[in-house]
Amino acid sequence: MFITKDIQYVGVNDHKVDLFEGQYVVPNGMAYNSYVIMDEKIAVMDTVDKNFTHEWLDNLQNVLGGRQPDYLIVQHMEPDHSANIMNLVKTYPDATLVASAKAFQMMKNFFGTEFTDQRIVVGEGDTLTLGKHVLTFVTAPMVHWPEVIVTYDSTDKVLFSADGFGKFGALDVEEDWACEARRYYIGIVGKYGMQVQSLLKKAAGLDIQIICPLHGPVLTENLGYYLNLYNTWSSYQPEEEGIVIAYTSVYGNTKNVVMKLAELLKRNGCPKVVVQDLARCDMAEAVEDAFRYSKLVLATTTYNADIFPFMREFINHLTERNFSNRTVAFIENGSWAPMAAKVMKGMLEKSKNLTYTDTTVKILSALNDESSAQLNALADELCREYLAQQDATANKNDLTALFNIGYGLYVVTSNDGKKDNGLIVNAVTQVTDTPNRVAVTINKANYSHHVIRQTGKMNVNCLTQDAPFKVFEAFGFVSGRNVDKFASCEPLRSDNGLVFLPRYINSFLSLKVEQYVDLDTHGMFICSVTEARVISDHETMTYTYYQENVKPKPETEGKKGFVCKICGYIYEGDTLPDDFICPICKHGAADFEEIKN
Numbered sequence: 393m394f395i396t397k398d399i400q401y402v403g404v405n406d407h408k409v410d411l412f413e414g415q416y417v418v419p420n421g422m423a424y425n426s427y428v429i430m431d432e433k434i435a436v437m438d439t440v441d442k443n444f445t446h447e448w449l450d451n452l453q454n455v456l457g458g459r460q461p462d463y464l465i466v467q468h469m470e471p472d473h474s475a476n477i478m479n480l481v482k483t484y485p486d487a488t489l490v491a492s493a494k495a496f497q498m499m500k501n502f503f504g505t506e507f508t509d510q511r512i513v514v515g516e517g518d519t520l521t522l523g524k525h526v527l528t529f530v531t532a533p534m535v536h537w538p539e540v541i542v543t544y545d546s547t548d549k550v551l552f553s554a555d556g557f558g559k560f561g562a563l564d565v566e567e568d569w570a571c572e573a574r575r576y577y578i579g580i581v582g583k584y585g586m587q588v589q590s591l592l593k594k595a596a597g598l599d600i601q602i603i604c605p606l607h608g609p610v611l612t613e614n615l616g617y618y619l620n621l622y623n624t625w626s627s628y629q630p631e632e633e634g635i636v637i638a639y640t641s642v643y644g645n646t647k648n649v650v651m652k653l654a655e656l657l658k659r660n661g662c663p664k665v666v667v668q669d670l671a672r673c674d675m676a677e678a679v680e681d682a683f684r685y686s687k688l689v690l691a692t693t694t695y696n697a698d699i700f701p702f703m704r705e706f707i708n709h710l711t712e713r714n715f716s717n718r719t720v721a722f723i724e725n726g727s728w729a730p731m732a733a734k735v736m737k738g739m740l741e742k743s744k745n746l747t748y749t750d751t752t753v754k755i756l757s758a759l760n761d762e763s764s765a766q767l768n769a770l771a772d773e774l775c776r777e778y779l780a781q782q783d784a785t786a787n788k789n790d791l792t793a794l795f796n797i798g799y800g801l802y803v804v805t806s807n808d809g810k811k812d813n814g815l816i817v818n819a820v821t822q823v824t825d826t827p828n829r830v831a832v833t834i835n836k837a838n839y840s841h842h843v844i845r846q847t848g849k850m851n852v853n854c855l856t857q858d859a860p861f862k863v864f865e866a867f868g869f870v871s872g873r874n875v876d877k878f879a880s881c882e883p884l885r886s887d888n889g890l891v892f893l894p895r896y897i898n899s900f901l902s903l904k905v906e907q908y909v910d911l912d913t914h915g916m917f918i919c920s921v922t923e924a925r926v927i928s929d930h931e932t933m934t935y936t937y938y939q940e941n942v943k944p945k946p947e948t949e950g951k952k953g954f955v956c957k958i959c960g961y962i963y964e965g966d967t968l969p970d971d972f973i974c975p976i977c978k979h980g981a982a983d984f985e986e987i988k989n
Contacts, residue, residue: 395427395602395610396548398525402426402436402451404444405562412560416579416676420572421562424448424472425606427552428455429545432523433462436487437543437552438606439476448476449483460484463512463520465527466491467554468540469498473606478503481510490514492531494539514541530594532556534587536580542591549601555581556591557618558607570621573608575680577625582683582713588626592619593944596961596976617880620862628716629860630686633895634664635774638678639691639723640671640700645758646725650691652759653723653767660775661782670702679709682718686895687774691723691753694732703736711742717858721749721770727757745858747930749773777927781884781894786925788887793899793924794822796854797830800932803853803867804832805891806843812883812891813872815840816864818935819914820852828921830903833914839873841915848905850917851890856930859896861942869959869976886923899926954984962987 393401403425412418424440426448434456440448452461464480464487467473477499480487489511491499496506496513514520514529521527525547532540535556543552559573581588603611603618611618624631635657641647650667657665664685668678682688692703720740724732733752740746751770755763772779779785797820805814819833832852834841844850855863866877883891892900903919933942946960953964959976963984972981 395604396550398430399545399548399550399604400428400430400455401610402428402448402455403563404440404447404451405564406441406444407562408443413580416560416575417674418560420560420565420567422472422560423563423607423609425604425608425610426452427604428452428461429522429525429527430455431525433521434459435463435465435490435520435522435525435527436461436480437465437604438467438473439464439480441472442475445476445479449479452480461487462522463488463490465520465543465552466495466499467542467552468606469495469502469537470555471502474499474502481507488512490520492539492541495541498539530591532587532591534584535591536584536587544598544600546599549599551595551598551600551603553603553605555606556588557603557611557622558605559609561608563609569609569618573618573621574625574631574684575676576607577622578680578683578713579676582625585626585628585714588622590947592623592626593961595619623862624860625683627860627862628683628714629862630718630895631684632664632686634666634685635662635687635689636666636668636678636681636685637689637691638668638670638682638703638706639689640669640693640702641691642693642695642700645755646691646693646723649723649725649753649755649759649763649767650689653689653691653753653771656768656771657775660771661778661785662775663778670706671700675702675706675709678706679713682710682715683713687719687721689721689723689770689774690736692725692732692736694724694726694730694735697729697731699732699735703732704739707736707739711739714743715740716744716746717860718745719747719749719774721751721774723753723755723767723770725755725757730754730756776929780925780927781892783887788923788925790899790926791828791921791924793854793901793926794825794828794830794921796899796926796932797822798932798934800934801855801859801864801938803855803863803893803897804834804840804844805851805853805893806840806847806849807890808839808843808846808872811872811876812878813840813843814867814877814891814893815872816868823918829906829918830901830921831916831918832903833911833916835914837913839871843872844905844917845908845915849888849890849922850903850905850919851886851888851892852901852903853893853897854899854901855933856896856898856928857933857937857941858930859933859942861944863896864938864942865959865976869979886925888922892925898928898930898932899924948987949989951987951989954986957983957985 407421427437722733902923909916
């Protein structure tokens with residue numbers, strides 16, 4: 393199979409494996425990918441699992457057409473990719489091995505040799521020229537082993553991504569990419585989000601047209617979709633709004649409560665309710681769902697003065713993968729001394745940025761009037777923002793929304809008649825309360841200023857402290873004139889027809905422009921409030937909180953060059969070109985400052 397004119401696929405499909413890495417169910421098998429770059433010199437990218445030695449060597453021989461490979465590039469030493477290193481060396485003894493120093497140390501463990509006489513050790517930024525193809529090596533330690541490198545071919549603009557962007561499933565089976573890629577990522581790589589984030593920052597500076605992973609299909613279209621998912625997963629942010637109820641039940645009473653809660657949540661407008669019986673489900677799928685959705689309910693019995701074993705296992709899977717940035721609720725059951733909620737909360741102390749509901753449901757064997765009231769209260773608390781988002785159940789005149797205005801950060805939404813737009817602003821002020829008037833100041837250079845001057849209306853979305861950096865990338869780093877910022881989602885709308893954000897806000901205000909004040913570089917819109925909704929009680933994102941906790945800290949130590957003040961991208965070099973444009977946030981050279989170590 394040709395990937396490009398010079399790059400061919402020589403991997404294999406495995407339909408015999410039942411448990412990948414001894415624990416993950418793979419009903420559609422696995423792919424072990426290997427590639428060959430044909431040039432003046434030939435490079436083989438990784439090997440395959442030991443059970444497919446001859447099939448892989450046959451594939452390789454057919455592609456080589458009588459030629460000999462010059463290099464075997466070893467990006468990752470897990471046996472499903474490295475098992476045939478020695479077999480390649482025996483078959484093609486003149487081949488040179490290219491890998492990181494740690495990989496060669498591991499080769500001694502696996503094969504008894506570090507291949508001292510036929511190796512090239514590579515590190516960050518090293519290159520290898522094959523002819524017209526130039527390969528650049530990028531270190532990716534702990535993604536998800538310490539020796540990992542990824543390789544960029546600048547000629548065909550291909551990223552050989554090792555285990556990154558991989559998925560469960562053989563290549564001869566059609567299935568949705570995201571589902572099995574998500575389960576693969578969270579199960580295998582999930583602990584190492586910080587390292588994946590570091591790799592994504594490096595990748596942002598490369599012109600990538602094709603991604604060739606070691607598992608799963610070659611990615612050639614909509615690469616932004618895959619990159620955005622990886623950014624979400626590795627930053628431990630919810631991918632979708634929804635509630636997962638994970639439970640164990642001995643005699644069916646806890647299950648009965650869970651099913652009642654699920655119905656209440658659906659009735660209250662929760663967009664997705666997922667119920668997982670931890671004693672019977674695929675545990676990896678339950679963990680996947682917990683990371684996919686924004687809220688989690690844990691329901692279990694007190695068992696031997698502790699919690700039911702499957703619940704303990706589930707929580708351990710979450711905490712060892714850095715479960716964070718979620719809302720969590722508890723349902724506990726116990727006939728004489730319920731203490732499951734205390735145990736579960738104690739286990740989650742390892743996690744960061746968890747918000748616990750005020751309501752905990754306590755069941756004494758079975759539901760009674762008191763625990764039924766708690767269950768209803770929990771459903772209302774979990775669905776507060778969903779109720780506020782729906783026209784039928786929202787309080788559209790909740791002027792306590794004005795209390796969330798401070799020196800914060802906001803997304804101002806508008807519409808130019810063809811598409812929705814959004815802009816990050818930090819200048820929103822309540823100027824009078826009788827009548828309620830709000831002033832919003834916007835730079836004239838922004839497309840939103842032009843749109844609002846024409847339409848006379850906007851929505852101000854009050855961002856909360858859990859808003860991730862991707863929100864600021866989406867609404868602060870690109871222009872709505874050139875980009876449809878809501879193209880990938882089905883937006884919610886207020887009565888004025890404009891978008892309000894479905895997540896990461898505690899309230900929004902619909903504003904009608906009553907007066908405009910020209911402030912030279914900026915314009916001030918003085919507006920009346922036509923609608924006000926409170927969505928949640930989460931803290932408003934202040935500018936200071938953003939700078940200290942959300943904006944990525946550039947890793948400038950030991951580097952010489954310039955750093956973008958907007959997004960933290962680092963340009964390494966003695967001189968920054970006057971026409972340089974940041975590849976991440978698209979700001980110009982004026983927004984860079986020299987690194988001073």
